[in-house]
Amino acid sequence: MTKVLITGTGLFTPEDSVSNEELVLAFNTYVENFNTEHAAEIEAGSVEALAPSSVEFIEKASGIKSRFVMNKSGIIDPDIMCPRLPERSNEEPSILAEMSVKATREAMQQAGIESTDIDAVLVACSNLQRPYPAIAVEVQELLGIEGFGFDMNVACSSATFGIQTGYDMIRSGSARRVLVVNPEICTGHLNFRDRDSHFIFGDVCTAVILESDAVASAEGSFEIVDTRLITKFSNNIRNNFGFLNRTAPETVGAKDKLFVQEGRKVFREVVPMVAELIEKHLNDNSLAADDLRRMWLHQANRGMNDLIAKKVLGRDPSETEQPTVLDEYANTSSAGSIIAFHKHKEDFDAGELGVICSFGAGYSAGSVIVRRSA
Ligand code: COA
Numbered sequence: 001m002t003k004v005l006i007t008g009t010g011l012f013t014p015e016d017s018v019s020n021e022e023l024v025l026a027f028n029t030y031v032e033n034f035n036t037e038h039a040a041e042i043e044a045g046s047v048e049a050l051a052p053s054s055v056e057f058i059e060k061a062s063g064i065k066s067r068f069v070m071n072k073s074g075i076i077d078p079d080i081m082c083p084r085l086p087e088r089s090n091e092e093p094s095i096l097a098e099m100s101v102k103a104t105r106e107a108m109q110q111a112g113i114e115s116t117d118i119d120a121v122l123v124a125c126s127n128l129q130r131p132y133p134a135i136a137v138e139v140q141e142l143l144g145i146e147g148f149g150f151d152m153n154v155a156c157s158s159a160t161f162g163i164q165t166g167y168d169m170i171r172s173g174s175a176r177r178v179l180v181v182n183p184e185i186c187t188g189h190l191n192f193r194d195r196d197s198h199f200i201f202g203d204v205c206t207a208v209i210l211e212s213d214a215v216a217s218a219e220g221s222f223e224i225v226d227t228r229l230i231t232k233f234s235n236n237i238r239n240n241f242g243f244l245n246r247t248a249p250e251t252v253g254a255k256d257k258l259f260v261q262e263g264r265k266v267f268r269e270v271v272p273m274v275a276e277l278i279e280k281h282l283n284d285n286s287l288a289a290d291d292l293r294r295m296w297l298h299q300a301n302r303g304m305n306d307l308i309a310k311k312v313l314g315r316d317p318s319e320t321e322q323p324t325v326l327d328e329y330a331n332t333s334s335a336g337s338i339i340a341f342h343k344h345k346e347d348f349d350a351g352e353l354g355v356i357c358s359f360g361a362g363y364s365a366g367s368v369i370v371r372r373s374a
Contacts, residue, residue: 001171002170002171002173002212002213002214003212003213003224004167004170004210004211004212004213004223004224005210005212005213005216005222005223005224005373006208006209006210006221006222006223006224006370007110007111007112007113007209007211007216007217007218007221008106008107008108008111008112008113008207008208008209008218008221009106009107009110009206009207009208009209009338009341009342009345010102010103010104010105010106010107010109010110010206010207010208010342011103011205011206011207011338011339011342011343012099012102012103012106012183012204012205012206013068013329014068014069014203014204015068016068016069016070016071016072017067017068017069017072017202018067018069018072018075018076019065019066020055020058020059020064020065020066020199021055022076023053023058023067023075023076023192023198023199024052024053024054024058024199025076026075026076026081026192027052027078027081027192027193027195027198028052029078030050030081030193031050031051031052033078034050035050050195051195053195053198058199061301061303062199062200062302062303062326062330062331063301063302063303063326063327064199064200064302064326064327064330064331065327065328066327066328066330067187067199067201067202067203067329067330068202068328068329069083069187069202069203070083070085070095070185070187070203071083071084071085071187075187075192081192081193082187082190082192083185083187083188085185085188093138093142094129094130094135094138095129095185096125096128096129096135096183096205097138097139097142098142099183099185099205100123100135100139100181100183100205100207101139101142101143102205103181103182103183103205103206103207104139104143104179104181106207107179107207107208107209108209110209110218111209111211111216111218111221112217112218113177113211113218115143115144115145116144116145116146117215118143118145118177118178118179118209119146119175119178120147120148120166120169120174120175120178120179121136121137121139121140121145121147121148121149121150121178121179121181122136122151122165122179122180122181123135123136123139123149123150123151123152123181123182123183124151124152124153124158124159124161124162124165124180124334125151125182125184125333125334126153126155126156126158126184126189126333126334126360126361127153127184127185127186127188127189127333128151128153129185131243134149134150134151135183136149136150136151136181137149137150139179139181145179147175152165154231154334154360154362154364154366155237155333155334155360155361155362155364156298156300156333156334156358156359156360156361157229157298157334157358157359157360157362157364157365158182158333158334158358159180159182159206159208159334159335159337159338159356159358159366160227160229160334160357160358160365160366160367161229161358161364161366162180162182162208162334163180163208163210163224163227163366163368164227164228164229164366164368165178166178166208166210167210167224167227170210170211176211176212176214177209177210177211177212177215178209178211179207179209180208180210181206181207181208182205182206182207182333182334184203184204184205184332184333184334184335185203186200186201186203186259186331186332186333187201187202187203189201189241189258189259190258190259191258191259194258194260196261196263197259197260197261197263200259200300200330200331201330201331201332201333202329202330202331203332204329204332204339205335206334206335206338206339208338220346220372220373221372221373222345222348222354222370222371222372222373223370223371223372223373224368224369225285225353225369225370225371226281226284226285226368227366227367227368227369228277228280228281228284228366228367229364229365229367230273230277230365230366231362231363231364231365232273232362232363233362234269234361234362234363236261236262236265236266236269236363237260237262237360237361237362237363238256238260238261239257239258239260239361240256240257241258245257267301267303269363270304270359270360270363270365271304271307271308271311272311273359273363273365274308274357274359275307275308275312277357277365277367278308278312278355278357278367279312281355281367281369282355282369285369287353287369289312289313289314290313291353292321292353292354292355293348293352293354294320294321294322294344294348294354294355295308295309295317295321295322295355295357296323296337296338296344296345296354296355296356296357297322297336297340297357298336298337298357298358298359298360299324299325299326299331299332299337299339299340300326300331300336300359300360301326302324305322305324305326306322308357309321309322320344323340323343323344324340325339325340325343333360334360336358337356337357338356341354341356345372348372349372350372350373350374351371351372351374352371352372353369353370353372354369354370355367355368355370356368356370
């Protein structure tokens with residue numbers, strides 16, 4: 001049976017970052033301006049006054065201290081409050097493809113391969129810049145990759161769903177080397193005027209190289225022991241933006257064309273779903289939670305991750321058992337668990353096991369059990 005190895009990972013981090021202090025200052029200035037502008041209506045009771053945000057709340061509720069972003073000036077300008085990313089001409093690379101190429105170069109270097117060695121490109125992310133041509137096909141073109149590519153979107157679980165797709169391709173023989181890349185410009189779908197969620201997301205891109213053991217040569221790779229995916233419909237995390245909408249996001253009443261969620265319900269419903277997924281997945285592979293050295297969890301919320309790890313382990317996880325990148329990166333959708341894996345895998349010894357796990361809108365969740373190769 002063909003074994004599938006993760007032989008390289010890559011990370012592209014944008015240059016700009018926004019601290020909670022900077023984000024809250026912009027939000028609270030917007031709130032003050034709104035309340036001043038609507039003072040008479042607020043007084044008359046026809047408009048509800050907006051409440052300010054707070055740095056303390058954000059850190060306590062989410063564990064997030066800062067986030068990297070593709071455009072800072074637009075986000076922290078109280079009159080704009082969204083990233084300003086000028087549209088590019090058809091002759092220029094798209095932003096998602098450009099980020100993908102940067103993350104991929106690091107992953108290829110780690111895997112010790114050239115782009116011409118890759119057979120398939122999967123761009124797996126939450127928000128695609130355009131419907132077609134696929135960003136994956138553009139990445140192929142920019143890197144000189146033959147074979148084929150396609151885009152896929154399973155929201156925050158896109159990376160693990162992409163990994164299982166590549167794993168299945170390699171095992172079935174339709175490809176020997178697959179690139180799975182996750183360019184996430186989450187700030188593009190975030191409503192920076194929404195107090196409940198304005199702090200949640202950041203931007204980043206991750207890349208993973210999967211190879212058949214018949215061709216892999218990199219040392220210190222991770223063998224994929226098994227993968228498992230689940231989905232269950234829920235409206236609790238939703239974004240209605242799409243090609244049938246003609247309404248600009250800033251139009252009154254169009255808030256659902258950006259990210260919206262019922263945060264509390266998500267917390268309550270997703271934690272048990274993910275813990276059960278990991279437990280069953282381990283069990284079906286005759287493994288116990290104690291066999292895991294580490295869990296690289298989706299980075300959505302510190303409290304959620306601590307609780308999932310606690311349910312799986314039956315005790316509080318240590319920082320090295322369940323590393324977080326949330327403080328620095330915030331929620332970067334599908335890229336989160338891969339950032340954690342990328343940054344916290346080198347200390348593994350041969351034979352040690354871990355699980356990469358994502359969860360998010362859909363609901364969707366994915367579990368990838370990996371073992372460090374010799
Ligand atoms: N600043 C200050 N206070 C705020 C605030 C802000 N930005 N946003 C909300 N609050 C207040 C609320 O008004 C509320 O006040 P009240 O108790 O007086 O009514 C209080 O803080 C609690 O609000 P709530 O929305 O219930 O917060 P929470 O503790 O559930 O945390 C999330 C909110 C979103 C961080 C949390 O629910 C969560 O992480 N859920 C998981 C969802 C997730 O991560 N989704 C991403 C996709 S996977």
